[in-house]
Amino acid sequence: ELKVEQNPLFLSMQEGKNYTIYCNYSTTSDRLYWYRQDPGKSLESLFVLLSNGAVKQEGRLMASLDTKARLSTLHITAAVHDLSATYFCAVVSGGSQGNLIFGKGTKLSVKP
């Protein structure tokens, strides 16, 4: 059974600082997704990572994937308040192409 673990689950950081969110998964998968969710809102797609060594960047966020270690990271550079949200990683279950298994989410709070 595929398990997805994120850490930390809560992250309070100051504006201007850097930090990394980690996502580990237990079995082989060929796709990993990062989503952002604002309180009471839906999920916004941030990144799709498809291969070992994949790195994608959008603004202050950069995501990477190491399929051998079964690890993805979401790096935040020079955080700003607008990045405050919950970030989920999700992995496709190997036995079912459509089944996304989500991590528990990391609630990020960026303080001035």
Add this chain to the structure above:
Amino acid sequence: DTEVTQTPKHLVMGMTNKKSLKCEQHMGHRAMYWYKQKAKKPPELMFVYSYEKLSINESVPSRFSPECPNSSLLNLHLHALQPEDSALYLCASARAEMVVDTQYFGPGTRLTVL
């Protein structure tokens, strides 16, 4: 247009009511999904439709009944729900179930069962 729409935004229903949630997309996607999300928890998959056929049912109780009348529309019929079914119900779509692609999520329906 990368939009998935859901109606209603909010729904309050009693345990004996019958109601339906509606999801629509006009992106030509052939895979559509229902997820349930409880407060402060990640989304959990309920159903997957692929080319208008039910592909995955994640052991969801029969009081939830999905329907895919055409490739753009997905319904979730609700009957005799329990208070613990109160949650945010999210619809998503993707080009196809087997395609390496992003699932696009709708805004969700916040359901309260009294």
